[in-house]
Amino acid sequence: MTTVESFEPKIIGFLCNWCSYAGADKAGGMQLSYPPNVQIIRVMCSGRVDPQFVFSAFEKGADGVIILACHPGDCHYKEGNCRALQRHCMLNLMLEQLGIEKERCRLDYVSAGEGEKFSRVIGETVETVRALGPLRLDQ
Amino acid sequence: MKIGVYFCNCGSNIAEKISSAAVAEAASFFPDSPYVTIVDFICSEEGKLQFEDSLKAEQPDRVVVAACSPRDHEATFRSCLTNAGMNPYLMQVVNIREQIAWVTEHPGVATEKAIAAIRGAVCRVRLQQPLEKKQLEVCPDALVIGAGPAGMKAALSLAEAGRSVVLVERTPFIGGLPVRFEDLFPAMECAPCMLEPLMGDLLHGEHPGKIELMTMAELVEVTGFYGNFIAKIRRKPRHVSLHECIGCGECVEACPATTMNEFNSSASGRKAIDFAFTGVLPNAPFLMEEVCVRAQGVECRACKDACPMGEDVVDLDEESTVVERTIGSIILATGAGLYDASRVAGLGMGVLPDVYDAMQFERMLSSTGPTGGEIVTAAGAVPSSVAIIHCVGSLDEDHNPYCSGICCRYAFKFNHLVTAKLPGASITHYHRELVVPGKEAHMLLRHAAGNSSTTLKRYAAISDLAVTRDDSGTLHVCSRGEVTPVDMVVLCPAVIPAEGTDRLSALLDVSCDSFGFFRELHGRTDAAQSTLKGIYLAGACQEPMDIRSAMLEGMATAGHTLAGLQPGRTIEIEPIAAEVDENGCAGCRLCLSVCPYHAISFNSEQNISHVNAVLCHGCGTCVTACPAGAITGHGFTNEQIMAEIEGVLQ
Numbered sequence: 001m002t003t004v005e006s007f008e009p010k011i012i013g014f015l016c017n018w019c020s021y022a023g024a025d026k027a028g029g030m031q032l033s034y035p036p037n038v039q040i041i042r043v044m045c046s047g048r049v050d051p052q053f054v055f056s057a058f059e060k061g062a063d064g065v066i067i068l069a070c071h072p073g074d075c076h077y078k079e080g081n082c083r084a085l086q087r088h089c090m091l092n093l094m095l096e097q098l099g100i101e102k103e104r105c106r107l108d109y110v111s112a113g114e115g116e117k118f119s120r121v122i123g124e125t126v127e128t129v130r131a132l133g134p135l136r137l138d139q
Numbered sequence: 140m141k142i143g144v145y146f147c148n149c150g151s152n153i154a155e156k157i158s159s160a161a162v163a164e165a166a167s168f169f170p171d172s173p174y175v176t177i178v179d180f181i182c183s184e185e186g187k188l189q190f191e192d193s194l195k196a197e198q199p200d201r202v203v204v205a206a207c208s209p210r211d212h213e214a215t216f217r218s219c220l221t222n223a224g225m226n227p228y229l230m231q232v233v234n235i236r237e238q239i240a241w242v243t244e245h246p247g248v249a250t251e252k253a254i255a256a257i258r259g260a261v262c263r264v265r266l267q268q269p270l271e272k273k274q275l276e277v278c279p280d281a282l283v284i285g286a287g288p289a290g291m292k293a294a295l296s297l298a299e300a301g302r303s304v305v306l307v308e309r310t311p312f313i314g315g316l317p318v319r320f321e322d323l324f325p326a327m328e329c330a331p332c333m334l335e336p337l338m339g340d341l342l343h344g345e346h347p348g349k350i351e352l353m354t355m356a357e358l359v360e361v362t363g364f365y366g367n368f369i370a371k372i373r374r375k376p377r378h379v380s381l382h383e384c385i386g387c388g389e390c391v392e393a394c395p396a397t398t399m400n401e402f403n404s405s406a407s408g409r410k411a412i413d414f415a416f417t418g419v420l421p422n423a424p425f426l427m428e429e430v431c432v433r434a435q436g437v438e439c440r441a442c443k444d445a446c447p448m449g450e451d452v453v454d455l456d457e458e459s460t461v462v463e464r465t466i467g468s469i470i471l472a473t474g475a476g477l478y479d480a481s482r483v484a485g486l487g488m489g490v491l492p493d494v495y496d497a498m499q500f501e502r503m504l505s506s507t508g509p510t511g512g513e514i515v516t517a518a519g520a521v522p523s524s525v526a527i528i529h530c531v532g533s534l535d536e537d538h539n540p541y542c543s544g545i546c547c548r549y550a551f552k553f554n555h556l557v558t559a560k561l562p563g564a565s566i567t568h569y570h571r572e573l574v575v576p577g578k579e580a581h582m583l584l585r586h587a588a589g590n591s592s593t594t595l596k597r598y599a600a601i602s603d604l605a606v607t608r609d610d611s612g613t614l615h616v617c618s619r620g621e622v623t624p625v626d627m628v629v630l631c632p633a634v635i636p637a638e639g640t641d642r643l644s645a646l647l648d649v650s651c652d653s654f655g656f657f658r659e660l661h662g663r664t665d666a667a668q669s670t671l672k673g674i675y676l677a678g679a680c681q682e683p684m685d686i687r688s689a690m691l692e693g694m695a696t697a698g699h700t701l702a703g704l705q706p707g708r709t710i711e712i713e714p715i716a717a718e719v720d721e722n723g724c725a726g727c728r729l730c731l732s733v734c735p736y737h738a739i740s741f742n743s744e745q746n747i748s749h750v751n752a753v754l755c756h757g758c759g760t761c762v763t764a765c766p767a768g769a770i771t772g773h774g775f776t777n778e779q780i781m782a783e784i785e786g787v788l789q
């Protein structure tokens with residue numbers, strides 16, 4: 001059995017192209033190392049993140065998901081991040097019904113300049129999911 | 140399917156952390172066992188050639204490039220595919236530099252992460268389809284709404300570049316707010332001297348055939364989209380032919396009906412047929428139907444008979460018409476208005492005589508205004524003291540929270556003019572903040588501050604001030620117990636959007652901000668574009684600004700039109716757009732409500748939604764919102780994203 005220490009969670013990160021993906025690039029430019037557990041999937045806007053992507057990630061073996069958007073008011077497409085926020089609230093409820101801790105799916109905001117925040121958010125998310133342990137889907 | 144993975148070492152940037160040999164070995168277990176080619180610097184001239192040559196030799200069906208961020212070089216690699224004869228959208232870039240090599244400590248771990256990411260890209264790229272940029276014929280001409288400084292500058296710049304412009308102005312004259320002023324900050328330049336050459340150019344300059352000016356006109360309907368708008372414009376009857384009228388004013392003399400003149404802040408009268416005020420352009424009177432005695436059924440043709448230019452100049456039976464024009468872009472330059480100062484309690488606006496708002500005072504200062512430029516009280520006396528109250532309804536949560544930005548400067552312009560016209564008169568400025576930006580305006584402040592008859596007093600809240608009038612007719616400005624008697628009070632109200640901005644916003648579907656000004660696409664990087672493609676914003680319709688900024692914005696909107704719409708050139712439509720599957724659409728219209736660009740329309744006959752690819756920005760919000768899954772987000776389809784998720788997790 002995996003112990004908490006040895007458990008390396010797999011996490012999928014959905015990043016919008018304009019702010020958060022650029023923020024991740026910024027962290028790269030600053031050579032800030034952070035845990036390798038998050039695989040980044042680029043979408044044009046956080047408003048594109050479909051709840052079915054999140055379910056599919058969990059189903060295919062992810063232990064956690066993080067959705068990163070532009071800060072409120074800064075979405076490149078005006079209000080896509082508001083949709084993302086609404087969907088995230090809905091997702092929280094649905095995940096709980098499925099018996100998945102809602103902490104496994106985080107929504108946060110990272111701007112193009114926030115390389116440090118990006119690496120911090122990734123670090124925190126990895127620790128949160130690590131503490132929750134591997135995701136076991138019963139069905 | 141043959142897939143090629145191109146792995147860039149980026150010198151040692153990537154190679155140091157990620158083992159290309161391990162990637163190549165792992166790739167043989169990926170779907171379709173892609174071949175792996177290693178390049179040293181794929182973005183260098185040499186690297187690109189190597190990439191293109193290899194593509195030509197291998198002829199893969201799909202390509203994955205594992206290199207730096209797609210934000211750096213996706214476009215570069217796409218053109219390599221095009222050069223090699225491939226569709227550029229059959230490629231996926233994996234960001235193994237910024238997002239793996241540079242941020243992962245251990246080379247072994249970085250390599251593992253890169254392998255998973257590349258696997259995801261391979262799974263995704265297999266589902267990618269060729270996409271084509273569509274080309275669309277466009278109309279290079281523009282419609283400009285509002286003939287103030289911003290609109291005139293836009294129209295003239297476009298005409299100079301050979302474009303046809305339809306310029307729609309709702310008043311009978313051009314020039315906007317400043318034609319009502321005598322002098323202008325910051326340099327106390329004579330307003331007519333500055334504006335007249337510009338207005339003359341517009342009416343009879345080198346490109347008159349290019350500008351179709353419609354005064355007393357308003358936009359009533361717009362259909363279509365960027366590059367191909369159709370606008371319907373209602374022209375109200377002027378009853379005077381602009382082409383034939385010589386502006387002699389004989390008809391005005393003859394007219395028996397009178398009313399108050401709104402263009403002189405109703406401080407003087409006018410005839411039913413009259414000029415807005417002396418010196419306006421176009422230099423022709425207009426007939427106010429509702430004032431004309433014919434409206435009461437009286438038979439009268441005094442104006443027509445008085446005209447020395449013949450029967451055809453005055454047309455008493457002229458009716459309003461609606462004309463239609465095709466244009467490629469729309470420039471909104473509808474400007475600003477003043478907040479109603481009577482809404483700020485206690486200052487006497489509209490209640491006490493000799494309390495004026497800034498526009499009324501501008502007219503009083505103007506030689507074409509009701510007093511011919513004399514500063515006089517309602518009783519006809521020359522005032523010996525004037526109070527100027529700044530920030531009326533600005534910087535005020537109860538009215539308008541923003542700073543109107545121009546008022547302090549015109550208030551000091553007033554100081555200058557009052558000092559010149561009434562030497563020795565005492566002037567008290569009551570201000571909440573003092574805002575005099577720019578390299579020239581500080582001179583006005585210095586002039587006022589150095590003037591021994593001027594006092595500057597700061598107040599904390601407008602409610603600290605009250606204007607009252609005693610029995611002798613003297614006004615008193617009370618500021619926290621301190622009472623200053625004055626003969627005249629001038630209020631500087633907040634600058635607000637022009638009346639009707641809300642109707643125009645609804646008609647065009649362009650958004651307004653919470654203050655009612657038109658909203659910019661981006662406040663800093665795209666301040667001259669509205670939220671709707673092909674509709675641009677110039678001047679004070681977007682926020683309070685001075686003439687200099689309004690003119691510059693007019694030029695900027697002309698620039699957008701010139702850059703985006705070129706005669707004979709088509710516009711390219713990005714293929715990363717949404718498309719509705721007509722068979723899958725259930726007609727729920729959810730997509731219409733989530734689209735930030737009004738790019739989706741609904742065909743109620745067929746009960747289906749349709750995405751206009753010209754207006755779509757490709758955000759994908761509708762794709763996700765569609766409960767029937769009937770919208771495809773080209774370049775980012777559900778299947779492609781799911782395949783990538785599955786691929787990276789294997």
Ligand SMILES: Cc1cc2nc3c(=O)[nH]c(=O)nc-3n(C[C@H](O)[C@H](O)[C@H](O)COP(=O)(O)OP(=O)(O)OC[C@H]3O[C@@H](n4cnc5c(N)ncnc54)[C@H](O)[C@@H]3O)c2cc1C
Pocket residue numbers: 284285286287288289290307308309310313314315316317320322323324325356357358472473474475476477497498501545549552634637638639643677678679680684685686687689
């Ligand atoms: C009291 C006062 C004093 C000022 N003094 C100075 C000064 O000294 N120096 C300076 O630089 N700036 C001054 N300003 C600011 C200056 O007036 C503005 O910068 C300028 O008017 C902005 O130009 P504009 O073209 O954007 O708008 P406007 O001048 O407001 O012109 C807009 C035009 O659009 C027309 N319009 C509006 N709605 C419609 C519609 N729906 N359809 C058709 N037409 C429409 C209007 O009739 C008007 O002709 C002053 C402003 C005020 C209020």
Ligand code: FES
Pocket residue numbers: 016017018019020044045046047068069070074075076077078079080081
């Ligand atoms: S583009 Fe970043 S959240 Fe919409």
